[in-house]
Amino acid sequence: MTTPTPPKLNRSGTVKLGPNELRKDVLAFLAAHPDKAFTIAEICAGIGRTNGAVPLAAKRLVELGQAVNVGNTFQFAAGTATPPASAAPPVAVVAGKPTSILRPNGQQYYPRRLADGTDIEVLRRLRTAGIPALLYGPPGTGKTSLLEAAFPDLITLAGDEDTTVGDLVGDYVPDGAGGYRWVDGPLTVAMTTGAVLLADDATLISPKVLAALYPAMDGRGEITVKAHGARTVHAVPGFYVVAGHNPGAHGAILTEALASRFTAQIEVSTDYDLAQQLGVDKRLVAAARVLSGKTKTGEAGWAPQMRELLGAQRLAAQIGLDHAVANLIGAAPPEDRDEVVATLTKAFRKPPLSPLSVGNQI
Numbered sequence: 001m002t003t004p005t006p007p008k009l010n011r012s013g014t015v016k017l018g019p020n021e022l023r024k025d026v027l028a029f030l031a032a033h034p035d036k037a038f039t040i041a042e043i044c045a046g047i048g049r050t051n052g053a054v055p056l057a058a059k060r061l062v063e064l065g066q067a068v069n070v071g072n073t074f075q076f077a078a079g080t081a082t083p084p085a086s087a088a089p090p091v092a093v094v095a096g097k098p099t100s101i102l103r104p105n106g107q108q109y110y111p112r113r114l115a116d117g118t119d120i121e122v123l124r125r126l127r128t129a130g131i132p133a134l135l136y137g138p139p140g141t142g143k144t145s146l147l148e149a150a151f152p153d154l155i156t157l158a159g160d161e162d163t164t165v166g167d168l169v170g171d172y173v174p175d176g177a178g179g180y181r182w183v184d185g186p187l188t189v190a191m192t193t194g195a196v197l198l199a200d201d202a203t204l205i206s207p208k209v210l211a212a213l214y215p216a217m218d219g220r221g222e223i224t225v226k227a228h229g230a231r232t233v234h235a236v237p238g239f240y241v242v243a244g245h246n247p248g249a250h251g252a253i254l255t256e257a258l259a260s261r262f263t264a265q266i267e268v269s270t271d272y273d274l275a276q277q278l279g280v281d282k283r284l285v286a287a288a289r290v291l292s293g294k295t296k297t298g299e300a301g302w303a304p305q306m307r308e309l310l311g312a313q314r315l316a317a318q319i320g321l322d323h324a325v326a327n328l329i330g331a332a333p334p335e336d337r338d339e340v341v342a343t344l345t346k347a348f349r350k351p352p353l354s355p356l357s358v359g360n361q362i
Helices: 021-032 040-047 054-063 119-129 143-150 165-169 186-193 256-261 272-277 282-297 306-319 321-331 334-348
Strands: 067-070 073-076 133-136 154-158 170-174 180-184 196-200 222-225 231-234 240-245 264-267
Touching (some): 021 054, 021 073, 021 186, 040 054, 133 143, 143 154, 143 240, 165 170, 180 186, 186 196, 186 222, 186 231, 282 306, 282 321, 282 334
Parallel strands (some): 133 240, 133 264, 154 196
Antiparallel strands (some): 170 180, 222 231
16 A cells, blocks of 8 residues: 555644534445444544544534434444435525525525526435436636535545545544554545536546545446455435536546536526626726627636626625726736726726735835
């Protein structure tokens, strides 16, 4: 076995976990012992962590229906692979219009039209039918936001050209005591808990790495984890795979092998009407629309998407709209900046604008 590069450690010497990683660790531990209930102290010992936020992680798993609280112990919720209604509420309709849905980060997602329903409802139907979905479009259009709103049990693998099979299925990490312990990867956790796996920026991941995912998606529904004693992992009901693809990203290649695994391929673009409804200056929205049109004709290679527009709105509240627009110009790729400046200058009817920059000493 090749010794992995040790990840960042906390002051206590334990592995520094990213967002939701602790919850995934707790879930993986409980799933590995589905017939037993554990106290918080036992969970901490099992995953090599101090108490810290472990109780909160365990409580969140109960809320998601992935664990049950038995007295003062927690146990893997075997057989509850599909998220319960409390974890994935239906899209409510008020006055003929779907209401917003709260995402894990506390922000709201506003459902959009897709086929014969809302995007959230259609994605949930695809999951029930076992039809993998690939969402594609420019960065910042809301692909991840949509998936977080549709699937409360979403587990994300952020893909790039350095993603390894270990990042996908699991690897050995320092245990804080001079040794190593095995930690299941996002694919393995999703398979054993019946959750949704998002392979974000999947087209940046090496085809050799993605090949480890395909057996889980086809009729076999299983993978063999060679690094963990050739362990066979079977997908439980509810397991589902979605992927994100940014066609314009450098190095993003949608191979035939990858495309053929995703029967549903859904384009996600920015809803500029929604951006204006959310309070983004109408002149900025108008300029973004124009630039978006120019990207389709090849006159420009970049246009502000929902993420940039909402970011500009927040920035405008702190330093003023003019400076927020100047900041947006600075965010544009250098090769597209002249076109962005010309379009924004025309929309705001002001002399040529320039990127936000620090001036002379006051």
